[in-house]
Each structure stands twice: as structure tokens, then as C-alpha cells.
Amino acid sequence: MTEKIENPTLPVQVLSDFNSLGIKELKNLSAQNLWSLNEKEILAVQAYFRSLKRNPTRAEIETVAQSWSEHCRHKTFKSPIRYQEGSKTVLIKNLFEETIARATRQTKKPWCLSVFKDNAGIVSFGKKGQWALAFKVETHNHPCAIEPKGGAETGLGGVIRDVLAAGLGAKPVLSTDIFCVAPPDKKLSLPPKALSPERILRGLIAGVRDYGNRMGIPTAAGGLYFDEGYALNPLVFVGSVGVLPAKAVKKEIRPGDLIVVAGGLTGKDGLHGATFSSANLNGDDHSTAVQIGHPLNEKRVMEALLNARDKKLYHSVTDCGAGGLSSAITEMADIVGARVQLEKESLKASDMEPWEIWVSESQERMVFAVPPSNLKAFEKVFADEGVESRVVGEFVKTGRIEVLWNGRPLINLSLKFISNGIPVEEKKAVYIPPKGNESRALPKKSLAENLKNILSHLNVCSREWLIRQYDHEVQGGTVIKPLQGTRHDGPGDASVIWPQAATKDVSDLSGFAVGHGLNPASGKLDPYQMAWLCADEALRNILCVGADISRAAFLDNFCWGNPENPQVLGSLVKAAMGCRDASLGFQIPFISGKDSLYNESKDASGKMVSIPGTLLISAIAPVPNIEKAVTMDMKGPGNSLYLVGQTGEDMGGSLYHEINGLAGGAVPRVDARCARRNFAAVYQAMSKGLVASAHDLSEGGLLTAVAEMAFSGEFGAMIDLDALPKQKPIYSAEVLLFSETPSRILLEVKPEHEAAFLKCVKGSCVKRVGSSIANPIIKIIGLDGLVLFEESTAPFKAAWQRTVLS
Amino acid sequence: MKSPKVLILSAPGTNCAVETSNAFAELGAKPEIVSLRLFKEKRVRLLDYDIFILPGGFSYGDEISAGRILAAQVKIHIADIKNFIRMGRPVIGICNGFQVLVKAGILPFSPSCEQSASFVANDSGRFEDRWVHLRINTQNPSLFFKGLPEMIELPVAHGEGKLVLRSPKQLEDLKRNRSIAMQYVSDDGKIAPYPANPNGSVFNIAALTNPDGNCLGMMPHPERYTKIHHHPNWTRQTFQKQAFGMAILKNAVDYCRG
């Protein structure tokens, strides 16, 4: 471990004239110190200290600033919004409560064990329900824009600690990563300090690779999305799934429990990460807000924590993330209270002010509530792993957070003030639907050319170069891999994890799948529908590998621009409404979520540019028997191909439009009732082993999906467009082949299973549209009964296999 | 002997110990994950065990170079490994464990136990996780491949897996004393370059043994193929119906059962 420095005895810094400062001076002070407190907030802080008749210490204001930061408080989602759409204006009291949380309550799923309150959402898992899955996805955008590798490392490290601190601690069994970046092959004019998209992407990959591989956690459910709108503000979504005993879900601090910090030492690294995340990037040097990860230390903490959990040595745990000890201890103390002797914290830097120790975000630390009788045993478990632990205080029933520094009062605040004292500020939101351009006539490129352009598009082409850099098989549980097919290189819809390394029970064949839906292109046209499309895509991805989606749970991640801009906030509100309706429509609860706002920066010309409003919906569901899982590669000749769901004229926001330079058209709508019925039927058939392969229809529509299934399985396919189930008559082959109508899946069924399969899908919209053939060609029969398209799959696979970064 | 006792070494950064242990438990052996610390504190004796496994992972973060720090520690704290091998008991170093065996001078075997080979970064310049085809050297005397076909598949996952030797003569020695246990090959069994050879190892070497054949170092991960559902193509059902990784571990257990 890093060398420990003897504690310094720097004095407590009191802001001796704080209570007499005018508003201008207060605002300057907030800006100078990176507190990110707005006018009303800093006035509320002053009023509080005036009522106490004393000036605050710097540490006290830092505590409040951390706790009231956008990062910790999600102010936008939890404060009132006056929302205007057309001529109607409504007051939303609490956006989160009225959309996502409400939907979750209404879906009433008894297998949701913990939603929105712990460090991760937790659902029941395992053959007998004796286990639980904790899942969390969060963003780490700002640090990654400045130092991509370090940012990705600490982002992944942070979300892993969230899962380690879910309930009494879950063993991480899967990491997920999704990056939204600008195309690396485009010459963009960037402001002087901005990193190039290529540099950012290389750094992000290296960070997740080096941290995740060293942690021994498979990274097997990722994604990569390119759009120029992310040039200055790349988005990095990192996720972690962990397994814990169902009995270890509940955590409860008792007064008298000791506050124990375990893990790395505290240093100056990572000061002001939480408040920094509320500030927009303006090219200043924030070197202390940027860190690099130390996976070996985190791994030691992980091993010790899981060992201590199984020995029942502590009552509660949380991770030290944004806001450091300040946030962690304040959060834990929530309903009790805490007394801390800060000089007992171990330091690695010698010149730290007490407030810096209190809010430092040094990585790889956790805070525990340990009953005094267990302390010795607890310390031994951690010492055996080479992890230092130290008692820094105790939980007491005072309702206050009291921190002493060498016997002198450093912080003495009421928890009520910290949690309720934040002034409520009404925000304005306006939703103006983007002007839909009229769709122009379709250009006359050949089908083959269009298909090639789609398959080689940055957002579709192979991710093999990336996936192989991640150890996606460690822990011996990746039974369906991200790359599928004869040559292990086809685009799987999802991975299936059999967490034997966590349960140590190889007789329990329970697994789970994780999928994601992300569709910023549709969000530019209709943020409400985007939410539906994301939910639908995430579900289909996991359904395609055989997950029981009646037991699925969603996670949301909102990345938007500046919510002070009413139009930006309007589209955010719209997307949140979409999440609510999709959750109710599919009857699938949200169990955890995060938001990252203020994703805007000045471009080379000094103009403020915001990212496209980006919603990520992640889905997790059990695969009750991993031996029944399904992959997307075509399995053999002479099998029937069935299309699930009707095709409509859904070209708005489609990839076909993008590559042909077309705009307009409506964003597709999801028919949830129909989709649910179809999906349930598909799952029935899969669980009986009647489906040979399944692939979802997403970007590039039917023809893309057929091509991918065929070249991954090294067979061919014949499709009859006349047989396609359609919402209304469609006469354009381009539309039938490239439309992106949601909720559609292509299935392959062997002749011997066909009768049973048809029984399973009776009453749902599942139609035979063609068959697989031995010759590796794609053959499309047009509406006129003539062969419209007949091409070998090889050139399409070659187009798809372009390398994004060598 | 009914249930062989298996010692699976754990050190900071090893991360394949649990799945390896699960596999041995399934085979009816008695696996124990034992921390290197217990060796330092002299609270455990290697010779009390029947099988010794150095599992995969990133011991000490693979800082300095892969397996380097753990190798230095093994030389100091687990000096008994030489006796263990001399007594004919099975040792398997998997991935990082193989790197440790090589950097500790255990493999390639020499009486002086001086390091004579090493690993450098993969030719591709990056970490790679992929399934490879392997040809088992039927001349190799080892106990680990009984009942296996000549061609098998296993996954590899490493960034520093390119085996290099001190001299060309050493390769001839390895061939002569039949120490090359497995080679990376193409799907039709031929010695072939990348990606068949995932790292650029000399002579496509994927695994080595000592001349007696009881100490095996291998880059591929047997513990990741203990169930047919681990194979990337199990849904196609066109491959052999045997989990080759499990078969290798089972041979070690069977050998101890006598």
C-alpha cells in the first residue's frame, strides 16, 4: 500500500465573515471554491448559519455543497418543473416520482427486492430465489472527456464499488460499458484543449480493459455509438451486475456502530469531483478532479469485503464515491447521526486541509458500520488482504453530523438541514416538437449497395476488435458470448452469464442476460418515442438469447445538456414520460437510474454546443436454465424463418435515411400490447427448445438482420416479401427491407419443431417469411413474386467486418 | 486415495481461483484456495497437498511484467514446489500461473531452476480473449491428456502471452525431451500464424511440461471449458461432446486417485 503520512495539524478554517457577505461576494466565493451552489442555495446556507449565530467552517460549506450537488441530489429530476407543451402547461412536482418511480410502484413486482434506495437496484435470482442480482449503470462523462483512460478506469471502479455496496455486498459477475463518441475517422475542428475522438475512444477502451480485466470481472455487454454531437462531450456508461445472497439485501445501521473506512489512503486526488460534474467543461485545468484507477487495491477491498460479509461482521456498507467521506458518511448517517474524529483517517499526502480530507474522492475506499464487538475480526479480514482499515467515528442517535479535527469542532450540522434545507427552485421546461421535414423520394441505390453501406456503418459494423480486448470469459460463466456463430464473430444480441463463481453452486443452472437500448437518432426527432424504442430494444436483445422477460427489470440513464435551457429540459421531461409509459406498457419496473446533465461545451468558434439528449435503458432478466439459451447465428439449411411483429413504414430516424442523406418521416411507435403478447409467445417457444436462432431487427431493418444471421451461421436465407406481416399495405421493397419498425424479431425453427412452435405462438403475430438454405446467399422474392435480390453473403460480411480502430 | 487435496494458490490479483475450485469440487476432489500470505507465515505446507494449481489472473496487477512479482515470491516462499514436482505430483500453471512458472525458472525445466524463457506482449499489441485450436503432442509423456483427442479447443485471454526462448538450441532441447505439450493450430490442425496463433509464440507453443510430464504450464484456460455450454458454439452442437478443460483437470485428479 501507499505510504501513510503522519497526520498534519493544520488549523480548522473558519470563514469568519461569511454571515456578513453580500450576495455578490457569496456568488464569487461559490465559484472560486468550485462549490457549484447557486444564488438561492448559498443564501440558504448563509441563512442557516445566521440562525445558528456563528460563521461556518469551510468544511461545513463543502459538506453542504457536495450533498446539494447535481451529482448527489439529482435536483433536476426531483424539483418542480413548469412544463409547457403546445398550449398546455402543467406543474410537475417531482419528475422522478411522477414518471419512473410511479411506474415502478404500479407494476408491483414482488421480486424487486430493492429499488432506487440502495447503491444499485436489486432483484431476486436463483433456482430457489436464494440469491439476488444487483445492477447499476452510471455515467462518468466529465472525467473521461479530460483523461479518457483514467476516467474510464475510475468510472468502472466506482460502479463496481456501488455493486459491492449493494445490500451488504454483491460479488460483481459482469461489467458493461457503452461509449458515445464522435466518429474517429472524421476531421473535426476542435477547441485547443479538446482531445481528438480517436484519442478519447482509445483511452476509454484501454481504461475499461485494463481495469476490468485486472478485477477479474467479465466485460461482456457493451456498446459503441458514434455521433458528431459527442465530439466535445463523450458519454461513458459503465455498469456492473453482482450476485448476493437474498438474506444479505437488508442493511441497517445501529447507533453505536463504528464508522470504519477501509481501502486506499486519502489524498488530494479527486477533489471536487461531485461539484465538478455539475459544471460544464470550459477548458480549465481540473487536475485534482482527474484520477487513475488502482484495480489491484480495489480487488483486495472486494475480496476482504465479501469475506467479511459472509462472516456477518458489519451492519451496513457504502462506497466512497463522489463527495468522498462527506457524502458516504452523511448518507449512511441519514436517520441516525454520526460523530467523526477526522484525524483518524489515514492519509497519503502531507499538506491536506481538514476539509480536503473530508471531501477527497481518492479511489478504492469503502465505509462500513461495524458493531464494536466485531471490530477485531473485521480488521483481521481486511489486514489479511493487505487492506488498511481504520475507525474514524461512530454512528450516534443525534440527528447530526459532527466532525472533530484534533478535538476541535470542524463540522456540526443537522442532517435535517442537509437533506431538506436545499431551496426548491422551479424550473421551466418547454417541449417543441422538431419540425419534421417531408420525406423525400427514395434514391435509387441498389439494395446491395444500401446493405453494404448499412453493414459497414460505424454504428452497425463488427465490434470484434473491441470485444476481444476485454476478458469476457473470466469467472467461467459466459455461456452465451457477445460474439456468436460458426467462427465466433457474429453480432450477438446479448450475453448470458451463469454466475457459478459467485454462487459456487454448479448444480444451479440459473443465468441472466443484460441488454441495452440506446437510440439518440430517434431522440432528435421525438424524445418520447426514443424512450419506448430504447425499452423495446433492450428487451428484445435479452429475449433473443432466451431471457424470461416477464421477470425483466430496467435501469435508466439520462444524459442531457443544460437543464436551465427550457427546451433541453422539455425534451428530458418528454423522455421521462416515455420511460413511464414504456414501463407501464411492458409492465417492467425500473429499479435504478442516474442522470448526467450539463453535457455541453464551447466549440472551436466559442459557441456552446450540447450533446443530443441521450437515454440509455438497460434491461436485466433471468435465463432460468442456461442450457435453453439461444444465439443469433443460423443453424442449418431447410429451417423455417419466422418474423415476429408487423412491419410498418417506419423510416424516420432510420439508418437507411441517414446513409442516404434523407430526413423526416415519423419515429416509429411501439404497440406494447401486441409486443408483449408476441414476446411472451417467443419466450414460451424458446424455453421449450423450439427456436434454433433469434435475432432482433434494429438498425438497418430486416435485410440487415437476415444478412447477419446468415453470415454468422455460414448459411443462406430466402425471404418472401409478400409473406411479411404488414401494418398496412406497403409497396416499396426498400421500406419492407430497411424499415425500423420496433418489436420485431427473426426466428429460425427446425422442421421437427415447427408444429410445436406454431402451437406456442398461436394468437400472436408470428409469420413464416422464408427459409434457411445451404448456399451462403441471400435471396429476396419481391412482392411481384420475382427474385428481387440474390447475392452471396461473403461481401456483406467483409463490409461488416471493417475495423474502426486498428 | 479418494479425494485428492488440491491447493489453488491465491495472491493479490489472481482471479480465476473460484471457477478452478468449482471444477475440482465437481470432480470430487477437495480444492482449497490458499493465500500466498499463509506460505509467508509458514502456516501451510505444500507437501500436504496432492495437486498444486497456479491459477490465472493478474497477480500483483502484472506490474513490471506479467507474473514477475509473484514468480519472485514463489521462489522465496514456496521453494517446496521443486520437491513437489520431483515427487511426481501434478502441478498446473494456467495463463498467469504459466507465466509465473516460467519466470520462477520451473518451466522449461532445468536442474538449476534458472529462468530460460519468458513472455512478451502479444504480436497483436493487445490483450485478446479468443478460443483457439490446440494440437496435443502425442509424444508428450504427461498425465494430463489421457483420453483426449489430438485436436482440442480452449479459450485464451492474455496480453503478454508470446513465449520466447533464450536460444534456438533451447527449442531443439524442448522438442527432444518432448516438453512441448500443446501447440496453437488452425482449425484443420496446421501450424499457422495469427489469429490461429493468438500471440506469436515461438513454434506456436501453447503449453509446456517438464520432461517427466507432471508439471504443466499452459496459456489456455481449462477452467473455462468445464461444461459443454462454455464452448462458443454449443448452440450449434457440431463439436465434440466433451468439455476438454474439465478432461485435463480430471486427468490430474484421476492420476492422484491412482
Place this chain on the structure above:
Amino acid sequence: MIAASTHRIEVSLKSEYGDAESSSLAVVLKSSGAPTVSKVRKSRLYEIRGSFTAAHINRLSRDLLCDPITEDFRVLSQPPSTQGPFWRVEVRLKPTVLDPEADTMKNAMTEMGFPAPDFIRIASIYKIESKCGKPQIESSAVRSLLNPIIHLYSITACS
């Protein structure tokens, strides 16, 4: 008692072993504004402060820092000798940024019975053969090899 001093040990891959990372770095540097880069060799520089004898430093280099088969090491007593012409770019983490490798190495050293070092920093050294001038080398290095937010660096011409 030996007085504490700083020891510098440079470890580099022997030239007969191809260095995949270095070759890809050359490509990256070229595309980052230094078009004439012909070759890059990367090595590691360990800066260790503590009370060590020359025998300690030699044993540390042989038993831990340098691979006996693939690498060479040199203990540097003064700024490195020159076998140019090339640009030598030294990159190290700022003192305020945690260095995980140094941290792990410190542990390993004490576990192997060495005196505890006071301080370790590990720098990367890139020897870049190129006709480009210093400003070009610097800007391409900043664009691809290092990040001034977390790194300190120096660039010297070796001839």
C-alpha cells in the same frame, strides 16, 4: 547507515524482441502530427529513493525489474548517455496522481526483503527516431502519448 539517494534504473526490451506496442505507437505518433517518425522504442525508468547499496540496486534490477531473457537494464548515474539520433520523451505521472505500479512495487520490494523505499516513480521513456523538430514531437506526444493534466514530461534531443 546508508544515506538516502535517488537511483534510476532504465529497463528496455532487447532489440531482437519485436515490440508490438512500440510499433503501434509509431503509427499513432505519425497520425498525430509527427509524420516523419520512423521508429519508436519504449522503455521503463524506475526512480527509487531510499537507503540502498549498489548491491541492492543490482539485485533489485536483476530479480525484479528486468527480465533476464528479454530485457536489459542500466543503472543511470547521470543523465542518460546518448546513442542517437533520436528524441527522448520521458513521461511520468504528476506527484499528485496515484501511481498504482509504484505502489505495488513498493509492496513487492518490502515483501522480498529490501529496505523500504521512500519514494518510487515509474516513467515511460519513448525513444523516437524522427526528422521532426521538437515542437512537432511535443505536440504529437501531447496528442497521443501523454496527457498534461496527469503527466509531467520532458523532451530531449539525443545525438
